[in-house]
Amino acid sequence: MALITAYWSLDGIIILTTLIVSAYLYMTRKFNYWKKRGVSEISPPTPFLGNFTECTLLKKSPGYLIKDFYNQAKGLPYIGFYVLDKPFFLIRDREVVKNVLVKDFNYFDDRYTSADPNDRLGYTNLFFLKNPAWKILRTKLTPIFTSGKLKKMFESMLECAKNLDTHLESLKVDDVKKEIEVKDLTANFSTDMIGCTAYGLNVNSLNNPDAEFRINGRKIFEYGYIRGFELLALFFFPHVVRLTGIKTFGKESSIFLRNVFWEVINQLIASGVKRNDLIDVLIELRKNHSHENLEGFKFDGDDLVAQAAAFFTAGFETSSTTMAFTLYELSVRPDIQNRLRKEIVDALNKANGNITYDMALSLPYLDMVVSETLRLYPPLPFLDRVTTKTYKMPNSDLVLEKGTPVYISMLGMHHDLQYFPNPEKFDPERFNEENKRNIPSCAYFPFGEGPHACIGIRLGLLQTKLGVIKILSKYEVTPSKRTLIPMVIDPKATVTTPLGGKLYLNIQKVNSAN
Template identity: 35%
Template sequence: MAWHLAPIILSLCAFLVVILVAVITFYKNCFLYFKSRGIPFLKPSIPFGNATSFFLGKVGFGALFRDWYLEIQKNGWPIGGAYFCGKPVYIPVDNEIIKKILVSDFIIFPNHGLYIEEKSDPLSGHLFNMEGYKWKNLRAKLPSAFTAAKMRKNVVIMEGFSRELVKRLDQNQSINIKDVLSRFSIDIISACAFGLETETLKQQNQELTKQARAFFDVQWCRTKNSLVILIPRHILSLFQFRLFPKKTTNFFMNLFKDVKEQRQKETTKRNDLTDLLLDLCVKTNKDFSGEGTMEPLNFNEMAAQMYVFFEAGFETSSSTLTLTLYELAANLNIQTKLRQEINNILEKYNGQIGYDAINEMEYLDRVFDETLRKYPIFPILPRICTKDYAIPGTDVTIEKNAFIMVTNFGIQYDPRYYPDPMKFDPERFTDENKAKRPYCSYAPFGEGPRICVGKRFGIWQTKIGLAAIIKNYNVTLSKKMKLPFTLEPSGLVLRAKGDVWLDFEKINTN
């Protein structure tokens, strides 16, 4: 019997050897990409290239590309290469090169290169993923939803929710603040952008909260985004790859359909994001050049934009606020200084946290900026090269369709700009210190034409929530808080790993 099995075992072993040799040959050929072009690169290994720590679950996307940047910077290379498995990735480090990619030569690097498939996965067709003429048209129209005048109106709504937030914090001393701030942010974006009273802060609409979190738990997860980076879009589309589960898609498509139908019944315009998108569903809109006419949005396109603004409006702001409170609880001297500024300025405004009061809070600005310096919520700025590009002043040519990863996480940990980068220090953002750093050395919202269109909204939402909390509470680390503090390694955006437990001691303001 053993004699009869021997040929089978030998054949199987031979087959495995052939497969192994083929895999090794494939990777060795892939790993010649940068060497053959004379571009310095980090030494890769089979099978993960330079991403072994990522695939072993030790770091997330942001930290992986940050670490590549810092190693290339340490080597003194203006731009270097690394491999995500077998895929070559350009990592620019020199500030002038980064400025050219993001700003001055943006026309050559206009797209993120992420997955978009509007037919089978309609919610993927949002502004962040959109490309070309469609992106230009929509990007030119959306800033009108975030003008200073409209933000003043939104601030009134935000301030009302900040009072509800303070009431919620009164209920307990030790609180998992991540959950509370997620609900706070959901209520704000729902009210300001869609005119919805969701009341998730009052523990209502649990399904909305669940489906809202699915965006970051499901779409921007390790496995799906690895596939997006490694596999060409047309192949993913061929297999009807989906970023969003059908349940999430159906939930939000139905929600936004109800919003649209309700708005069409109303006789008075709210002049918010929803009204703007409804206007873009009409054929009479000029295109981005002002000379042609843009195609109207269909419902799926409208819903995708509503969806991405909803998600970005709640998760990025709630995470920023959570991380700021954690740092203030760990650095009580900074918290005390911030509270003194808040109280001093609010005395001029009868205790009202409003637009003008927040605008005067310079130290609040510094605390906010330092949080996003240390924790840029979206930590990468991917770009695709649309044609061969010879980098001025170098011998490097980035080839058409090459994948470039500008990493704001890496830039903002660069010791040339931010000595002792792990330290939380708002003084980095005094006018004097900011003037010492070059343009594009701080880019938590991106930079250039692809800068976050909702930046102003997110800043106001976070600052108002923070001012309300620090005015009313001493915030300290809870005994329930697991230390050392770490970031979640499984997602694309930066989030605290696990719950963030803080103690809130009410301050007598009478």
């Protein structure tokens, strides 16, 4: 005698069917959430995966799927969608975006993105940290990135730029074009740059691509299925992150980052040397605030080292990606490349061949070109927030419950005809002085907007511009046989990156170009 019927096989079928039906009903129980609130929804969600099937299966980058949602909701101020079984809210209207990011920030002062609380390097770094600890830590770290501090860092940055020059000379491209993998080149350069400016470390990735910092940097932003899903989960499935113990920086890289930064901190404490960089600030915080406990956050241990780890990863990846995409767009638009090179060479001639801090930041066409690259390829193509308390939408009866994930398609707004005519075209003139004034607020925000905007924006732009100046002053870039035209974005990457994380171009000395 079986449990339910006379046959074990029939019992098994009944139990399995009951489990499947129960799981189906559970995972679809919220699929009328937005309709009940009078909010339009994306096409009917798929049971178990919601509207996120393509991303969950790593067939489409989330930034580009959310851009599709943005386009489907044309004419609407916002729209609802579902990730697995959870209701998400996507904002389209620029004024509502401004409310969320700036005016009503106190209702949206946390990101939805979250790491495992047991992964202290991930959970407590400035990018993932929740309030009130975030606000206090942000205030204490902001002085690192003043113009005065950046000027002091610039001499170290120039040393990295010289290493880039030496590396390019070693390629021996005076008389012949040579194909290079540009994304790796720019990542080596920005890894050296952030290592030297923020931590006083001679990383030397340009001359040694197998340097430990570079190896671990590659692992963090690997684009295989496992790491691709881990990064996706951090931004969209935080409950899965907590259940599985996913590490924000990956298991091996977390161990490396923890060890190397503690070694640097302990060496500086022992030596008493002050460099006025990020590590110095962290040492001061530990010295003066280690007794404080901000709802579980401490200015010591992994919570402290987490800031060094986050600035390292964000510092090299965003700058290297922007540099690589800039070089790509210049390679397929030689007229723009030649105009920019002329501006750079003229400025260098006036400065006797020397790159200065003021010069790097005062080249108008370079700024226009980089701004346009960031419009087309923002490193993180969406912004995420979560309601930290119940919020009533202005001029509407809609109420967002506490804990509602709120997303903004940066990519969608950057490609919106309403703000940028012919949006798929690479056109630096959008950012000349006259046109730039006509771009409305909260229509262009590659580094975010409001109090949560990227803390290192000035350092990131300076690194990017310095790299472009060094390369274009002597070399030209052109498409190679392996250059993807048009560009293809990797579907397994949460951040904006070319397919496979690689971007191939030809490079050659300008004075010997054919």
